[in-house]
Amino acid sequence: MVYNFNIHTERENFYNITSYVRQAVNESGVSDGIAVVYCQHTTAGITINENADPDVVTDLLYALDKTYPDRPQFRHLEGNSAAHLKASCIGSSVTVIIQDGSLLLGTWQGIYFTEFDGPRSRKFFVKIIKG
Ligand code: ZN
Numbered sequence: 001m002v003y004n005f006n007i008h009t010e011r012e013n014f015y016n017i018t019s020y021v022r023q024a025v026n027e028s029g030v031s032d033g034i035a036v037v038y039c040q041h042t043t044a045g046i047t048i049n050e051n052a053d054p055d056v057v058t059d060l061l062y063a064l065d066k067t068y069p070d071r072p073q074f075r076h077l078e079g080n081s082a083a084h085l086k087a088s089c090i091g092s093s094v095t096v097i098i099q100d101g102s103l104l105l106g107t108w109q110g111i112y113f114t115e116f117d118g119p120r121s122r123k124f125f126v127k128i129i130k131g
Contacts, residue, residue, distance in 0.1 A: 051110030
């Protein structure tokens, strides 16, 4: 079972998509298995991080900007190589265990869609595998 979701993004931000993934798990009826959350984009990603203190996301965005600044030496004509770097650093997917019908996330964990080159209309997919 694959579920797809649309998201409209701002320029650069993290979007908590945990509720969408929970919705897919509930709709699937799978009580034990795994959920793969994946996006097809090259300047956006999927990650797991803290869902309690919003300052964590602010700090992550700040640190990613400092680590991967735009550089005049970049050759990519679209001019968004920094966004490509950040997307590769974050990765395109996460896998979460489903146990007793629930995502096996830690108390402080949330699943995030990470935008590095918005505003855009984006998609992500949730694949549920029983087992
Ligand atoms: Zn590009």
